[in-house]
Amino acid sequence: xxxxxxxxxxxxxxxxxxxxxxxxxxxxxxxxxxxxxxxxxxxxxxxxxxxxxxxxxxxxxxxxxxxxxxxxxxxxxxxxxxxxxxxxxxxxxxxxxxxxxxxxxxxxxxxxxxxxxxxxxxxxxxxxxxxxxxxxxxxxxxxxxxxxxxxxxxxxxxxxxxxxxxxxxxxxxxxxxxxxxxxxxxxxxxxxxxxxxxxxxxxxxxxxxxxxxxxxxxxxxxxxxxxxxxxxxxxxxxxxxxxxxxxxxxxxxxxxxxxxxxxxxxxxxxxxxxxxxxxxxxxxxxxxxxxxxxxxxxxxxxxxxx
Amino acid sequence: xxxxxxxxxxxxxxxxxxxxxxxxxxxxxxxxxxxxxxxxxxxxxxxxxxxxxxxxxxxxxxxxxxxxxxxxxxxxxxxxxxxxxxxxxxxxxxxxxxxxxxxxxxxxxxxxxxxxxxxxxxxxxxxxxxxxxxxxxxxxxxxxxxxxxxxxxxxxxxxxxxxxxxxxxxxxxxxxxxxxxxxxxxxxxxxxxxxxxxxxxxxxxxxxxxxxxxxxxxxxxxxxxxxxxxxxxxxxxxxxxxxxxxxxxxxxxxxxxxxxxxxxxxxxxxxxxxxxxxxxxxxxxxxxxxxxxxxxxxxxxxxxxx
Numbered sequence: 001x002x003x004x005x006x007x008x009x010x011x012x013x014x015x016x017x018x019x020x021x022x023x024x025x026x027x028x029x030x031x032x033x034x035x036x037x038x039x040x041x042x043x044x045x046x047x048x049x050x051x052x053x054x055x056x057x058x059x060x061x062x063x064x065x066x067x068x069x070x071x072x073x074x075x076x077x078x079x080x081x082x083x084x085x086x087x088x089x090x091x092x093x094x095x096x097x098x099x100x101x102x103x104x105x106x107x108x109x110x111x112x113x114x115x116x117x118x119x120x121x122x123x124x125x126x127x128x129x130x131x132x133x134x135x136x137x138x139x140x141x142x143x144x145x146x147x148x149x150x151x152x153x154x155x156x157x158x159x160x161x162x163x164x165x166x167x168x169x170x171x172x173x174x175x176x177x178x179x180x181x182x183x184x185x186x187x188x189x190x191x192x193x194x195x196x197x198x199x200x201x202x203x204x205x206x207x208x209x210x211x212x213x214x215x216x217x218x219x220x221x222x223x224x225x226x227x228x229x230x231x232x233x234x235x236x237x238x239x240x241x242x243x244x245x246x247x248x249x250x251x252x253x254x255x256x257x258x259x260x261x262x263x264x265x266x267x268x269x270x271x272x273x274x275x276x277x278x279x280x281x282x283x284x285x286x287x288x289x290x291x292x293x294x295x296x297x298x299x300x301x302x303x304x305x306x
Numbered sequence: 307x308x309x310x311x312x313x314x315x316x317x318x319x320x321x322x323x324x325x326x327x328x329x330x331x332x333x334x335x336x337x338x339x340x341x342x343x344x345x346x347x348x349x350x351x352x353x354x355x356x357x358x359x360x361x362x363x364x365x366x367x368x369x370x371x372x373x374x375x376x377x378x379x380x381x382x383x384x385x386x387x388x389x390x391x392x393x394x395x396x397x398x399x400x401x402x403x404x405x406x407x408x409x410x411x412x413x414x415x416x417x418x419x420x421x422x423x424x425x426x427x428x429x430x431x432x433x434x435x436x437x438x439x440x441x442x443x444x445x446x447x448x449x450x451x452x453x454x455x456x457x458x459x460x461x462x463x464x465x466x467x468x469x470x471x472x473x474x475x476x477x478x479x480x481x482x483x484x485x486x487x488x489x490x491x492x493x494x495x496x497x498x499x500x501x502x503x504x505x506x507x508x509x510x511x512x513x514x515x516x517x518x519x520x521x522x523x524x525x526x527x528x529x530x531x532x533x534x535x536x537x538x539x540x541x542x543x544x545x546x547x548x549x550x551x552x553x554x555x556x557x558x559x560x561x562x563x564x565x566x567x568x569x570x571x572x573x574x575x576x577x578x579x580x581x582x583x584x585x586x587x588x589x590x591x592x593x594x595x596x597x598x599x600x601x602x603x604x605x606x607x608x609x610x611x612x
Contacts (some may be wrong), residue, residue, distance in 0.1 A: 004320070014384075014387050015346075015349075015384045015387055015388070016349060016350050016380070016384075017350070017353060018350060018354055038352070040346060040347065040349075040377065040380040041322075041346065041347050041350065043321075043322060043346075044322050044323070044324060044347065046326050047323060048324055064412040064413050066379060066380055066383045066409065066413060067383075070376075070379055070380045070383070071346065073372060073376055074346040074376045077372045077373075077376070078320075078321045078322075081320050081321055082321070093492050095408070095411075095412040096412070098408060099408055099409055099412065102401070102404060102405055103372065104407055105401075106370040106399070106402070106405065106451075107370050107371050107372060107451065108450065108451050141604070144414065145412075145413065145414050191423055194571040235502050288443070
């Protein structure tokens with residue numbers, strides 16, 4: 001299996017501190033790089049993690065609170081100054097396009113690369129990005145302003161050819177290509193060998209669900225993220241602040257764990273911790289009774305997906 | 307004398323790195339705090355320097371290149387989240403007002419404090435800020451887009467009363483207040499003692515000249531900064547890149563030193579170093595033959611003014 005992982009660049013909510021940074025994550029699918037949210041200072045965290053950030057193909061922004069996007073304009077500017085030429089896709093709420101535009105205009109800067117902005121419609125659930133390796137869908141979560149989760153899913157991969165069948169029927173290379181795409185093989189005597197006899201299925205596509213800044217949605221999220229290999233769910237607060245979580249449209253560790261269980265994911269990682277918490281162990285103590293395979297999405301940690 | 311100093315928060319040009327930050331400086335006049343430029347990550351550098359940033363009274367932005375203001379919206383947002391109520395003055399090119407506004411609008415945020423935006427006119431030279439301790443004038447420098455230097459000058463302070471005169475003429479407290487403001491004192495027999503006989507002048511007001519992102523202007527800058535106690539002048543490049551400095555509207559270390567000499571300042575500090583330079587000693591080696599009292603404006607260093 002090709003590598004598929006997510007590296008945490010920031011785990012804090014709202015206010016950046018010396019030790020915890022605002023939300024940003026780097027998705028790596030076989031050295032194709034994608035960025036999820038981009039709080040202030042993300043470009044420096046990318047450097048700290050030795051990421052060649054010119055190689056990022058697409059950036060996905062969840063919503064228009066600053067701790068999720070204030071670092072984007074600086075990252076774009078640095079990509080420009082470093083001479084990027086490769087196009088970049090930005091998927092984000094539509095307001096962000098104008099914010100980028102007027103800042104480039106004020107600096108009299110035309111970026112050295114093309115950027116394709118794909119605006120998100122509130123409450124939508126669509127395929128927002130697709131390349132040969134990855135398919136990304138947004139889905140609605142519930143926050144104080146429109147906010148989007150994302151499901152990052154590998155593309156279906158071609159089945160493996162059964163080697164003994166290639167030998168048995170002397171199948172030429174040109175036909176192997178067709179068979180891998182779903183075809184069968186016709187022998188010279190007219191016999192037709194169906195696809196299923198010639199191949200074994202590849203591993204099922206792995207997926208990562210990114211659920212940030214939301215009230216807990218145990219009823220709704222299974223529709224979008226059921227069976228994901230890895231789920232990130234915000235856990236801004238502990239049980240002691242359940243009322244405050246509700247009031248600010250956030251979740252607690254326990255609520256995040258219950259959502260992970262309802263979505264039957266394999267593993268859960270928690271983040272977006274309130275600045276009030278200086279140690280974070282209690283997030284696991286509270287979550288694990290409800291969903292055992294839970295970890296903390298801390299800066300610099302990399303989680304394999306599947 | 308009351309303390310008057312500037313602390314360097316960022317010394318790098320253009321691109322933030324792990325070790326060098328974009329331009330920002332904190333001016334401290336007797337515990338009144340003022341911020342000069344605000345590159346990405348400035349709020350974290352303020353924390354690193356243990357600055358209570360809610361106490362900043364005014365922020366001065368030189369121009370609309372991102373390495374001088376991308377950290378402002380995040381700083382305002384954090385001030386808001388921390389519940390600031392004290393009004394804040396922002397002095398900056400007028401484009402910045404709209405950039406702040408639409409980002410607040412996108413987040414559906416109304417700041418917890420009043421902010422008074424004072425737009426700068428290109429090529430202007432005016433008093434842009436004044437309080438009981440400090441007077442700030444902008445002045446034009448020459449960059450690819452409109453850019454402003456700033457002269458931060460203490461207000462004239464009241465003269466000292468000569469103690470022997472108070473005793474000799476039995477001057478009441480209420481008259482001392484008037485004398486300090488420039489008056490004389492009339493004796494009962496009608497004799498008038500002039501102001502100059504009753505007082506000794508206070509120390510001359512100290513001043514700090516901030517000159518960023520500019521071609522060298524040895525003819526023009528003396529008009530605005532002559533005799534400043536401390537001058538910050540950008541030195542993006544060394545002699546090896548003099549052509550590039552000219553092309554990008556920047557200065558070299560030697561050019562900055564010559565400007566300092568022309569302005570007859572007491573001390574010069576250099577900053578805004580290009581990312582290409584990993585060690586910075588040569589900036590001093592090149593500058594000092596032209597202006598001996600030169601230092602590097604490196605992150606975390608504090609320079610006394612006067």
